[in-house]
Amino acid sequence: xxxxxxxxxxxxxxxxxxxxxxxxxxxxxxxxxxxxxxxxxxxxxxxxxxxxxxxxxxxxxxxxxxxxxxxxxxxxxxxxxxx
Numbered sequence: 295x296x297x298x299x300x301x302x303x304x305x306x307x308x309x310x311x312x313x314x315x316x317x318x319x320x321x322x323x324x325x326x327x328x329x330x331x332x333x334x335x336x337x338x339x340x341x342x343x344x345x346x347x348x349x350x351x352x353x354x355x356x357x358x359x360x361x362x363x364x365x366x367x368x369x370x371x372x373x374x375x376x377x
Contacts, residue, residue, distance in 0.1 A: 326355045
């Protein structure tokens with residue numbers, strides 16, 4: 295069974311799944327969810343402390359990423375407009 299799983303993973307490494315361009319940005323959501331869950335899991339003493347702080351951290355990370363993207367967009371716009 296392990297051999298079959300490793301063959302599938304090996305095949306996926308050599309032949310990655312192609313996603314439409316419109317889906318690529320949506321892949322940020324599961325990544326942020328995993329980061330928030332792992333971060334909160336390292337801080338929690340009990341599993342009951344995980345759900346709401348994880349959701350809060352998820353939205354904080356997402357808001358931070360949006361603000362960073364907007365900042366870069368404004369800097370890019372300003373550079374094009376005024377330089």
